Amino acid sequence: MIMTPPIIELKQVSFSYPSSGESVLHDVSLSVERGDFLAVIGGNGSGKTTLCKTFNGLIPHYYNGELAGVIRINGEAAQDTNTALLSKTVGYVYQDFESQLVRPRVLDEVRFAPLNYGWQDYKERGDEALDMLGLNDIKDEFIWQLSGGQKHLTALASVLSLQPDVIIVDEPVAQLDPVHAREIYYTLQYLNREHGITIIVIEHHTEFIAEFAQSVLLMDAGTVKWKKPTSEAMRCTTELQDHNILPPPVTRLAEAVDAEASRAPITLEEGTDWFRPWVPATSPRHIRPVPPAASKRAEIASFDGVTQGYKTVEKSFKWIFEDLSLSFYEGERIALVGGNGAGKSSLLKMLTGILRPRKGHITAAGQALHGTSPEKIAELVTYIYQNPEEMFIEDNIRADIEYFLKARKSPETSTYADELCRLFSLEDLQHKDGRLLSGGQQRRASLAIGLGTQPSLLLLDEPTSSLDINSREEVARLLHELKEHVKTVVTATHDMDLVAEWASRVIVLNEGTVEYDGGPRGLFSSHELMRRCSLYPPQIVRLSEKLGIQPSALDIHEFLPFVKGGGPCYESYPSVAFENQR
Amino acid sequence: MNRIRQWLSKINVETIKIELMNTAYGERTTLMAKLDPRVAIIWYLLFAILPWLFWNNTILIGMLVYMVILTALSRISPLILFLLCFGLVTEAGYVIFTALFFGGDLTAAAALLTFTMKLTIISLASIVIFTNMDPERFSDALLRFKVPETFCFGISYGYRMLPILIDEYQNIFNSFRLRGRFPEKKGVLAWRYVYHFCVTAVKAFYPMILNTAKRTRTTVEALEVKGFTYGMHNPEAKELKLSYLKTTKKDVLFLGITGVVLIAIIYTGTLYPIERTIHQL
Structure with missing residues (x-):
């Protein structure tokens, strides 16, 4: 040759x-x-x-x-x-x-x-x-x-x-x-x-x-x-992890099942074959009904009959929402998902007052947004841009974090900024210009800047996009910690892994209507719905689907009991979404 | 009042962006759009320079009428016409006001009317050329006139970046709003609001410039990778790029007619001049 x-x-x-x-x-x-x-x-x-x-x-x-x-x-x-x-x-x-x-x-x-x-x-x-x-x-x-x-x-x-x-x-x-x-x-x-x-x-x-x-x-x-x-x-999983690279989910799952496995699967197809003997032929189970919430929680924001659209270059008018009604409640971690142009960003921007609905009413913390300036609304609601660079309006991170409180002459400006810098590990970076930071650092800084307004409702636009795995994990961890600081978090995202591991309620938008509103497991078990709304489920969810496990396991830990022959051990998670909206 | 408010609410950043891009790149079927861009540039230069050479109002009125006809034929975006009219009306209004306020009479305004007319002719010519020629063709025509390549590329690249910059500016402006504080008191004629808006509008430029500067690094590198520098020193590439620029019969005809119209205007002007007597100082 x-x-x-x-x-x-x-x-x-x-x-x-x-x-x-x-x-x-x-x-x-x-x-x-x-x-x-x-x-x-x-x-x-x-x-x-x-x-x-x-x-x-x-x-x-x-x-x-x-x-x-x-x-x-x-x-x-x-x-x-x-x-x-x-x-x-x-x-x-x-x-x-x-x-x-x-x-x-x-x-x-x-x-x-x-x-x-x-x-x-x-x-x-x-x-x-x-x-x-x-x-x-x-x-x-x-x-x-x-x-x-x-x-x-x-x-x-x-x-x-x-x-x-x-x-x-x-x-x-x-x-x-x-x-x-x-x-x-x-x-x-x-x-x-x-x-x-x-x-x-x-x-x-x-x-x-x-x-x-x-x-x-x-x-x-x-x-x-x-x-x-x-x-x-x-299959060099340990070595990959030493270099901050996460092996494919099926490979990690196979290792968790059998650490001695010589030919662990690396793709979904291999995984399906590999796990089939391990998973007993379970008859498909149906989604459990969502457990009723103990008590109705307070509403934090609502849309009532909201209509919104924009003019296109061809001068025609395109509707994003027609007669949208939706409520967010205190304590929820809401993921807003849907394909491009489904109206995720528009929905978030309407809550900040920088985009006004053509028709309908929006309230935040019991206050009607109509006729209230974005500056005033910002005291309740914070919006974190998809591109952090658009949030760097000062020449160093700390000044950016302090901007809001300084403008309001708050006496606790400095102590609060210190606290945020600590929470987001920005102590060493706080005097740098945000533009000079790496992607992950920028994202952390943008979160800190957002929290600098001490909001009740936090809105995030694609917080995990354009991040490497480590920074992504870090942001996901920080999102969990936010509950100490804000009442409700709404995240617009494409990242289904984030939805699976973080959200308590998922709202799927498709062509301006709410296609689904409920827990992540319910969404990931509705394969047809996901396909229709061009969503791509995490690998473990797809593996569950292939093996006929229903409702789908959302991550490796949830999958393990199936392999060992036990039944599903899902935690029950409260979601008031259905309850309040019927 | 309500109608005005409704109308004003239509003027937002998004509309301006769309109008601007439509004006620049929109599909054009008018005669001017089909001209060789070089001929169009020569035509424009003619009408940018000539008005300064005449003090004869008849000639200026003639040119103005000619230009108004061309403008009407070019189907120019209402927003841009509105901006032009707004500029002219406020300028004339302020001149008349100043003249009367300081004890002058309308002759001062009449004197300045000639000047305003010249400006209008040139503005209309600029609008007509801006509407009818997309930046690509303009940049290629300049290249043919031996303007440096980087400058010509800058024009077409600048245009391409415009909508992106407008979006980014809008986002940064909103960033200021979402963290800033609105003045509590309006002040006389809401001057505090206006002042707050103006300050924010200026401040929002700085982050945008820094962000753009950062992005440009990739762009310059990408240009290198796409052989831009290579093409710049390659006469063959330039020839190939500009080979579509051809002067046709239509162009000659257009220049000819323009010449005839101009001569007719100037001739009529010299026969029936409307000239102000210029006061000797």
Whole structure:
């Protein structure tokens, strides 16, 4: 057999940025075979992104620094060529992919790169890229009108237009909701299988890695720990966890069941087969009725006959809500879920007074919001933006936290800010500008800023989006701790794991109507409903479905009793949602 | 009063954004939109410079009428027309008020009317060109005129970013509101409210600028990866990009007719001048 040379080959590569002097990559040697689907994993700051930037020549041609060793891309030494030439071989889709799109329309965007290279057939190349990704329907759309998933696909198409041999995608799942993330991965898989393009993803989510990648590269402190086939890599559970990477849920579950298991499953399909002998053929059980609440709790906010909509660019009017009625109660942890454009953010913004309903009434803490200024409402209700950067209005975190209380000349400003800094572990960061923090730190800061207004009702917009696993876990933990500080929390989210582990009540919005209102278990057991509202359940829930366990187990701990032959041991959780609304 | 309030409530950030983007990129079927953008720029320069060379009111009125007709044909967004009219009316109003207040008479206002007319002609020309030419074509035309590539790209990129910046600005502005404090007393003519709004509106720019600066790093890197710098030094790429710019019969005809109209206006103006006597100081 003739061995084709690897598409990417690094030999003893070290690199340091001139400003720091510390080496970010240290003695890295690796090779990537043509046609591979490689996942690069590692903790924050392990050098994953820096490594990938050596593949397309941004290092050393764009970022000057100390570079040692040999980098060969497609057989050519990277040091002797330049970024523009290397980019034809290696395409890069950024984590912040929106900033990568520079043209007004989709069609312009995909033709931009081939045009820059002066290729006569730039139009055909652009069209071909659109065809490959099935984007023909949106080719005349303006970039700023696209959804997040469409933007990501457009960024991918613009990279494809150069017909590269390798495509690098930086953290696709972090920025997208699960349904779109999956779509991107299917696309990458298709490009890999049908067009032989080598795919490299920087990824934290092992569920996706296990399902799509062929091999895994683990980075640690600027060095390559190992490169292994995916099935082998995913089973190194202890080592993965040492590097802050959470193995796939089915793998962890299998380990919990049988620590000695030699071939633990890594994907849902494998898991279904693996667990089938362990789980007795239970006859499907029906969802237990929600236990009646002991007493009716106080209402904290309500919508009564609310109608809301917006004008589109085509000057037609689109309704988001028509005659919506809903109540939130004290002590609830509410998750607001639904596909893009279902009206989650609009609903939250209406509670803050920055968006006024066209018809209907909204109250918060017994007070009608009509005619009350957002500044006044803010004393009861806090809204935390999806993008924390839009909350940094001062030049350091502490000033941001104190802003509200200072404006009201509160004597406890300083002590309260101290307390918040402690709660969110911001003591060392409090004098920094929020923009300079990492994603997880920014999110913690935004929570602290929100609590700085001492609200009764806290509204969060996608608090776990674009976070790596650790920061995500941390935010989830903090959300549990919030109950000491606020009466009710409402979270708009795509993150079904968060819904499963945190929410006491889930409201599913679909095209402006409430499709479901009740406990998370009820939702996760209604598979048809979830599909209709384009929600993607957590892996353990899907495993329960496949094995006929109903109601579904929500996490590993709930699943275990099934395996050991015992019955389900769900805690009963009170939800007043149905009770009060009948 | 209620109707005015209802009408004013329609003017919000969202509407302005949509109107602006429609004006810039909207599908255009008018004659002007189909012109070679270079011809359109030449036409615009003509009407941006010529009004300054004449003090003859007949000529200015002629140009104004011509421009009003073109504006009417261009189906310009009502919001933008409203803004223009608002500007003109307040300007004229303030001039007349000042003249009368300081003991002058309407001749001062009449003198300034000539100036206002010139400004109106130029403003209308700008609106017509802004409505009829999307930023892409404008930037390409400038490129053809040998304006530096980075500048031309800046124009089209700036436009693309506009809606995103407006959204971000709105969010930051709301951030200030959600944590700020509204003045308790209105003050005379609600001046405290107005002052509070103005201060917030200015302050909200700073975070937006910082956020944008941060994002730009990725953009510049992405441009590098997409071969933008490479294309800049590649005459072939530039040729290919601009190959769609072609002057057709239509363009020649348009320039010709404009020339004839202009000559007719100037000729009529010299025959029947309406000129104010200029007072010697």
